[in-house]
Amino acid sequence: MAWRTGRAFNEGTAVGKMAVALGPSGWWQRWRRRLSAREVSRMLLLLLLLGSGQGPRQVGAGQTFEYLKREHSLSKPYQGVGTSSSSLWNLMGNAMVMTQYIRLTPDMQSKQGALWNRVPCFLRDWELQVHFRIHGQGKKNLHGDGLAIWYTKDRMQPGPVFGNMDKFVGLGVFVDTYPNEEKQQERVFPYISAMVNNGSLSYDHERDGRPTELGGCTAIVRNLHYDTFLVIRYVKRHLTIMMDIDGKHEWRDCIEVPGVRLPRGYYFGTSSITGDLSDNHDVISLKLFELTVERTPEEEKLHRDVFLPSVDNMKLPEMTAPLPPLSGLALFLIVFFSLVFSVFAIVIGIILYNKWQDQSRKRFY
Secondary structure (H helix, E strand, O other), X not given: OHHHHHHXXXXXXXXXXXXXXXXXXXXXXXXXXXXXXXXXXXXXXHHHHHHHXXXXXXXXXXXXXXXXXXXXXXXXXXXXXXXXXXXXXEEEEOOEEOOOOEEEEOOOOOOEEEEEEOOOEOOOOEEEEEEEEEEXXXXXXXXXXXXXXXXXXXXXXXXXXOOEOOOOEEEEEEEXXXXXXXXXXXXXXXXXXXXXXXXXXXXXXXXXXXXXXXXXXXXXXXXXXXXXXXXXXXXXXXXXXXXXOOOOOOOEEEEEEEOEEOOXXXXXXXXXXXXXXXXXXXXXXXXXXXXXXXXXXXXXXXXXXXXXXXXOOEOOOOOOOOOOXXXXXXXXXXXXXXXXHHHHHHHHXXXXXXXHHHHHHHHHO
């Protein structure tokens, strides 16, 4: 992508021009006499990084660098997708691998599919770039339903929320292409929204998720003849969602929410569903970058790990943790002591009854 590789391309081109100006052998022979073997190896490594553009890059303002995490990323030719234990990504439902994309659902009614990363993510700050395409034969509002990008505790759980389970635990970002709420007029679809859930909330389909959304924006993404991208950035508990859907290779703001607390160790995935209306929902690539940012000592204290997702200044219903099942030993001890207590109570009752009978006889004599 142009905005990611421009810097590395310019630097690599400058090095190449310098090498050509000095000649194919003169440049190397002149510097070889002056450099030790260790320095030569360092220089070759630097040239390799500049030429390939795979090294860390500085992004945005301040000391923020990004590193591509291949175990959480997916791109053509999709060799890491499968059902074996060595696969990094798993398909579910009607999802299928094609040569140029992974199709979550075809343009057919009543289909659902998903793609899930097998490796839990323990990164503190990250950025997920999603290259996708939504297209089909439906005109105007006769298409649906959209796709979702997930960072959740559970994976591979089919359900009604864009092909994933309801009452999920984690973050969901929805590209909703069909308006279910007939009376609403202020929103233009397709529409991007986000939701954080601790497992206690249901996604309201009839109202297009309005009661639980963190924010949203209109995103005209259907049947476009150029690439469409979505980026989800999570840095210092600040959630930012941007999109590039105009073919200009420029990010445009969509959602920005501070105070979002997401646990580490959750899974990335994407899913889609069709009902009476349908569309092709394709994923071309998923690229996750680790972001390294500086934190003050105060921020380190504030940004400690959490165990349930939450959002500051947003009240989520508390979850009642289910009691763990009793082990065989615990169940045996409970039954044993219950019997002992019952026998003890019976013995005490018999003793008290006999004493009462003795006292009754003495009264008569």
